[in-house]
Amino acid sequence: MGIIAWIILGLLAGTIARAIIPGRTEPGGCIGTTAVGVLGALLGGFIATALDIGEIENFFNLGTWLIAIGGSVLLLLIIRAISR
Numbered sequence: 001m002g003i004i005a006w007i008i009l010g011l012l013a014g015t016i017a018r019a020i021i022p023g024r025t026e027p028g029g030c031i032g033t034t035a036v037g038v039l040g041a042l043l044g045g046f047i048a049t050a051l052d053i054g055e056i057e058n059f060f061n062l063g064t065w066l067i068a069i070g071g072s073v074l075l076l077l078i079i080r081a082i083s084r
Helices: 003-020 029-050 062-083
Strands: none
Touching: 003 029, 003 062, 029 062
16 A cells, blocks of 8 residues: 555544544544554554454455554554553
8 A cells, every 4th residue: 555545544544443432532633643543553454464364455455444443443542541
């Protein structure tokens, strides 16, 4: 995937992760959401590849989206746990 696809995937995955995990909104706005999404997608891809349950392949793959959203949710939970 290209850098633009990673940014779009990150923005959408971060937004979905913030919708799944209720609570106060962290500062950062769109850039923070995109950062959580992109880093979460990388984290999810690393974990999925290490456990041999999938990998981030292309933009229009359902597995890619599920891994990216799962990683974003995990990263968001870690950020909230550290910030408390």
